[in-house]
Amino acid sequence: MTITDVPVGLAPRVQVVPAPPAVRPFPWPAAALAAALVVGVMFRLTAFASDRPLWIDEAMIALNLTDRDVGQLFEPLDRHQSAPVAFLLAGKLCVTLFGPTDHALRLPALAGSLLGLAAFAVAAVRLLPVWTARLAVLLFAVSPTVVSYAAEVKQYSTDAAVAAGLLALSAPLLRAPTRGRLIALAVGGAAAVWASHPAVFVLATVGVVLFVRSLRRKEHRVAVVLVGCAWAASFAAVYQLNVRFGVNNGFLTDFWADQFLPLSPSAGPWVVEHIAGFFDSAGGFGGPMLNAGGLAAVLAAVGAVAMWERQRAEVLTLLGVFVAVLLASALHKYPFVGRLLLFLVPVGVLLVAAGAGAVVGAVWRRSKVGAVVIAAAVAVAPAAESVRQFRHPDRHEDLPAAIRFVKGRWQPGDRLYVYNGRGDQGAGPAFAFYSRTDPFPPEAVTLGGSHRADVRGYSAEVNKLAASPGRVWVLFSHQHADEEATIRAYLDAVADRGDQFRDPATGRGPRAAAVLYTVR
Numbered sequence: 279m280t281i282t283d284v285p286v287g288l289a290p291r292v293q294v295v296p297a298p299p300a301v302r303p304f305p306w307p308a309a310a311l312a313a314a315l316v317v318g319v320m321f322r323l324t325a326f327a328s329d330r331p332l333w334i335d336e337a338m339i340a341l342n343l344t345d346r347d348v349g350q351l352f353e354p355l356d357r358h359q360s361a362p363v364a365f366l367l368a369g370k371l372c373v374t375l376f377g378p379t380d381h382a383l384r385l386p387a388l389a390g391s392l393l394g395l396a397a398f399a400v401a402a403v404r405l406l407p408v409w410t411a412r413l414a415v416l417l418f419a420v421s422p423t424v425v426s427y428a429a430e431v432k433q434y435s436t437d438a439a440v441a442a443g444l445l446a447l448s449a450p451l452l453r454a455p456t457r458g459r460l461i462a463l464a465v466g467g468a469a470a471v472w473a474s475h476p477a478v479f480v481l482a483t484v485g486v487v488l489f490v491r492s493l494r495r496k497e498h499r500v501a502v503v504l505v506g507c508a509w510a511a512s513f514a515a516v517y518q519l520n521v522r523f524g525v526n527n528g529f530l531t532d533f534w535a536d537q538f539l540p541l542s543p544s545a546g547p548w549v550v551e552h553i554a555g556f557f558d559s560a561g562g563f564g565g566p567m568l569n570a571g572g573l574a575a576v577l578a579a580v581g582a583v584a585m586w587e588r589q590r591a592e593v594l595t596l597l598g599v600f601v602a603v604l605l606a607s608a609l610h611k612y613p614f615v616g617r618l619l620l621f622l623v624p625v626g627v628l629l630v631a632a633g634a635g636a637v638v639g640a641v642w643r644r645s646k647v648g649a650v651v652i653a654a655a656v657a658v659a660p661a662a663e664s665v666r667q668f669r670h671p672d673r674h675e676d677l678p679a680a681i682r683f684v685k686g687r688w689q690p691g692d693r694l695y696v697y698n699g700r701g702d703q704g705a706g707p708a709f710a711f712y713s714r715t716d717p718f719p720p721e722a723v724t725l726g727g728s729h730r731a732d733v734r735g736y737s738a739e740v741n742k743l744a745a746s747p748g749r750v751w752v753l754f755s756h757q758h759a760d761e762e763a764t765i766r767a768y769l770d771a772v773a774d775r776g777d778q779f780r781d782p783a784t785g786r787g788p789r790a791a792a793v794l795y796t797v798r
Contacts, residue, residue: 318419394439
């Protein structure tokens with residue numbers, strides 16, 4: 279408002295000048311969170327769209343989903359497989375609606391991973407400072423293990439999603455329990471054990487922390503006990519219907535025998551090695567291009583220390599999940615290894631982000647460039663590994679292409695030998711899945727056995743093939759050690775090699791192959 283000049287004796291004229299509009303600051307935190315979520319969604323959709331052929335582990339679950347009715351999914355699975363009831367039912371629903379295609383079988387994993395990304399964002403915002411939370415969401419969005427298993431017929435991505443959801447539900451309760459929040463956690467936890475076997479470790483830790491807190495503050499004690507009872511009742515039911523089949527599976531126990539915490543003086547070094555290995559492998563910070571596994575492990579320790587002063591309940595919860603899994607490992611109930619630890623990725627990423635935030639905050643005052651470099655170092659490694667996985671996947675066994683190669687050159691009288699076709703190794707599961715709708719003549723197919731203990735067993739199988747002259751196709755996938763070379767050497771001694779196919783994809787891991795031999 280201004281007053282204009284007027285002649286003497288007249289009242290001044292008042293002129294109202296509008297105030298300049300308020301300038302709203304750009305919502306950088308919200309934009310950063312949205313950008314991280316978009317990146318995570320794009321990475322997961324890219325993995326799903328790549329349409330890799332099912333590898334051996336996926337094929338074994340796929341056969342259970344396609345060959346069984348709904349009721350039989352509550353029985354012990356074939357081929358020594360174990361998966362949560364909700365995951366199996368979701369997979370069966372997708373197969374029923376869309377047919378037994380690779381994409382339909384992988385839909386539950388994709389949906390679980392996308393929901394898990396959203397749940398993790400909620401957990402990070404509730405547990406960490408503003409910009410540290412955004413870094414955590416970005417790390418989870420580009421995690422190569424989480425992204426990869428978002429496009430596989432396995433339950434590991436949904437394990438991570440359920441863990442993230444439980445952390446999101448429990449975070450407010452660790453600060454200010456209310457009856458409504460306790461009810462939500464009771465319902466969510468009771469449902470979680472049906473969707474994820476390792477959810478029990480998160481629930482056990484959250485339950486103990488909440489119970490101790492209720493005793494110390496003398497509030498909600500009965501409510502916390504009732505929440506625990508709801509979880510226990512739900513877990514008892516799902517254990518009887520589903521979980522016990524995997525826990526009591528001697529094959530799985532023997533298979534993971536080296537991954538149980540030893541109750542001996544070597545336990546300390548074992549724990550250090552396996553915790554570091556978690557950040558390097560399942561945690562997603564390692565990789566052949568850029569390896570930040572060691573840095574991530576150090577930052578996780580720094581993060582636990584940084585959070586301790588003001589967020590002790592939260593730190594005890596995050597670290598307690600690791601302790602719970604280690605105790606189960608010591609009891610030979612849950613192996614501490616690889617993909618079975620994917621549900622720990624949300625926990626690990628929160629700790630790593632907290633540590634990175636603390637370090638970046640301390641460095642920022644001295645060197646902004648140095649702070650940015652530290653933040654970038656921990657994020658670039660997993661992102662680069664995810665991109666590498668898109669281009670050169672570790673698990674790429676294109677047996678369908680090998681089968682098409684053989685069928686396109688098949689002649690009357692041809693025979694087919696399937697490497698490890700009789701068991702749950704080699705080409706057997708994938709061959710059974712991909713040849714079920716258009717099978718080879720049964721009398722022409724020889725399903726090989728597994729002879730890892732004595733490779734001379736393969737020589738006996740080759741000798742049976744060589745007993746009759748003619749054309750023999752040999753199909754390989756998921757080769758173990760030098761077994762393909764051994765079998766081919768035996769065949770080269772008794773037959774002439776002809777057309778051959780080898781999966782042209784580059785990368786690590788075994789590749790599908792098909793070779794034609796003419797027995798002399």
